[in-house]
Amino acid sequence: MAKKKYNAFYAQSGGVTAVINATACGVIETARASKNIGKVYAGKNGIIGALREELIDTSKESKKDIAGLKFTPSGAFGSCRHKLKSIEENKAEYERLIEVFKAHDIRYFFYNGGGDSQDTAHKVSQLSETMGYPITCIGIPKTVDNDLPITDNCPGFGSVAKYVAVSIREAAFDVKSMAETSTKVFVMEVMGRHAGWIAAAGGLACEKEGDAPHIILFPEIAFNKEKFLKKVDRTVKKFGYCAIVVSEGTAYKDGTFLADAGTVDAFGHKQLGGVAPEVANMIKDELGYKYHWAVSDYLQRAARHIASATDVDQAYAMGKAAVEFADAGKNAVMPTIVRKNTKKYSWTVGEAKLADVANVEKMMPRSYITRDGFGITEECRQYLQPLIQGESYPPYKNGLPQYVELKNELVKKKLKTKFKI
Template sequence: MTANLLYAQSGGMTAVINASACGVIEAARARPERFGKVFAARDGIVGALTEQLYDLDAQSDAAIAALRHLPGGAFGSCRYDLQDIATHRHQYERLIEVFAAHDIGYFLYNGGGGSMLTAERLLRVGESLGYPLKVMGVPKTIDNDLADTDTSPGFGSAAKYVAVSAREAAHDVASMAGSSTKVFILEVMGRHAGWLAAAGGLAERAPGELPLLLLFAERAFDEATFLAAVRARVTSHGYCVIVASEGLKDAEGQFLSISADSPVYAWIQLGGVAAGLAGRIKQQLGYRTHWAVADYLQRSARHIASRTDLEQAYACGRAAVELLAAGEHGRMITLRRLSDAPYRWETDSVPLATVADVECTVPAAFIDAEGFGITEAARRHLRPLIEGEDYPPFRDGIPDYPALRLELAPRRLPDFTLD
């Protein structure tokens, strides 16, 4: 018996999340005996709640294949998590009503740990209501903090952007350090996990090649130790390049910088670490500094995406559908490393409950003794994830990113107001 499939994207975007979407849709179209229509929710779980579903039947195979090159989220995303079942059961019951109205028997949520929690809760509600819903998680996050997987699709490309940017900036600063800027600071994403800061260590081909200083979200910031490390690098090389996690905390566990509060369930927007560090350096050491915030650039840079990352993102999308076709569900697709050199991997899966809202931080063994660099073990682990290029098509000197012409399926239920 066939049933329709709903795919949704969640949370912050990556350069390769649409490759996962491509894998999902192509795999579902290849199994018409199991899957009927393929829908995509507009703006993630919000679109599912408000019954805004894109019917993808009108999209050509070529248009779906082109998703592999498209950054951002082709169907829209959201920062909206379903709340506790006991207090917000009406949200889950509404979703089941929407699924039933459109004969949706399969739901795939493409996101991070919070999204896996939403998927796991929806799975349990479907079971309690007796609705035959099969749920699968497709991993995604540039923070690389998903548990039980070798890496998170999206991280490899963001890591490549950070490493390349740090290396190129180092050449620039070295050129001017004699009479101008001596310290450059790049602020990267990473609320509780410093994986992207660690990726900055890949800017050098061998340890010590560049005067890098990495600041990890996992390590409490100590100003005196930090300033001494900056001074040492400027003294030895004439300049210093710093890659700092936005989630830096002090010894009491408080964020060094908060950009703004958000109404999304006590979620706060971080930002300002680079500017704050620059001020400390200027005031205490007198060095001229420049700083930049990678922000959306690090997660949207499809033009410099990692081929490894792209292939893994696509494979995770396909694997989710193939597992559903085989009768499996209630799981998140994972990546399992088979070897470092050559880097070999395969897809696997774990129960949603084991990864829901669980964060995987940078291991202590990946941070060097000084606390401002990465170890050789970290290099072996990280380097394969940024390898390879897969350039998008260019036209008139810029990437050619044609968007899908999407149409919403007719609504069948009353309006629903979000909490």
């Protein structure tokens, strides 16, 4: 008699990336070959898809379209910013998850996200045991912020890093060519609330003295207005222009963000908006230089056309490893990227306990930032450089990249009760 196969639930969480669908591809392709896993259901718009019993049947998608996810940006099944509270605060949500999983014969839960997501997967693994319906919970790393602990780096970051480094280099060529009679200062805002990894990546474009960016503002370094303006002025006088990369989380010594919008998001984080114009106006008011500014915003994390091949490979590998971990009977763990100690960059798959990953942020080491606080060190460059290596272009047609759009057919609901979120 054949061993019974149980279904799996996969959800994408939080801000999407250029390569999160490559992870989905890794999960689904590997699960289809598994002897233990039946169908893979994906949550429509992330975890809320489970709470609402809106499950997408990925078995309805062709082999070709699933493979095409590897070249498609954003979240193919939809994502959300919905953080499940602690079990003590809102046990009903966790009980609802178990109820839905039980109704659809789901025994495997793959949660693709950052620290909050790993926390949720860990809690579900604990509660499912106490409720008598054990579920294998595997977290899968994903965040452009690169701030998950234990793993060397996070899928999604390498491609954003490549985009930022390329963008500041190209913009700087533009500014430099017009600086004599026009713009002398260019400010580019990038993501990064508490950790400056993305801003640091801009520093890869600076390969010799005078190259942009001339200044990087990190969340890890308290902003000193006087020191900053002196640096801008010196740079313009020396090179004719100044290109700046600023992290959205740049803050003063007392912790006040330069661009605090005064509101919070669904995770309770302060909404940050417009640090680039804040910095640019500061320069205009104090130094009188003509400026331009740009906010990378969603462009930096959606730019699949310029994704890092290393990032794509690692994103797929994390999805594949997650299923292999589940098949091996592992639970409450997350696959990680382990950098090998070799002359030529190489990496392998490791693992971490979800309890050790949940809600822990990895900041940039001080040794990665220059003494003056405005640039990256050689040590940082050696860490970052391999992560942006290689090109992985999507297929093109009529001059545009061709991306997959799935059918996303929902499974018939089995529960009578609806759940309000």
